[in-house]
Amino acid sequence: QSVLTQPPSVSAAPGQKVTISCSGSSSDIGNNYVSWYQQIPGTAPKLLIYDNDNRPSGIPDRFSASKSGTSATLDITGLQTGDEADYYCGVWDTSLSARVFGGGTRLTVL
């Protein structure tokens, strides 16, 4: 059971937009920076977003994220088949003194 709650799966057609949510609490998302990772099956996770809404160099601006209160969201626009992957949110949990991740969301591009 993950501390952070994500929908198990989302899907949309190529070219469309999808939103992935990550719900937490005041001890994690509410007071710490959120990061997002993309994991194509069989490969290591890749950093997509850091510090709530920042993209590392090389990440397309089709990927964006935000945080409000104890929830965070990842938006992906102009969906491509190559975006099919699992997406994880991650944050430090102050009460647990531990890094925690969401359970992951499988994105299917129909």
Place this chain on the structure above:
Amino acid sequence: QLHLQESGPGLVKPSETLSLTCTVSGGSISSSNYYWVWIRQPPGKGLEWIGTIYYSGSTYCNASLKSRVTMSLDTSKDHFSLKLSSVTAADTAVYYCASPDSSSATYYKYWGQGILVTVSS
């Protein structure tokens, strides 16, 4: 640009100790600019943080694993290690080493490719 590479046995017997090494290139493991992390992912499941070790050698571990985890640095070889004792089938997972791009970062920019460790007799 850091490069991380896990190594170790792919098969461990129940009750024995899992030992993995992460070799770092492109940066010094003793640099205060980074910290070093172990994360695992059971087959078909999500990511689980195992623990963090700093250049000073201080460590922080997942409370659920703390009694079984030992992490260390070997600055002469630019690698850091994980030992997980008394393993069971539940410890079967892909184990990743990772690090941020600065010591103050709260995210993991660099990841190893991962190593599958199976616990089975």
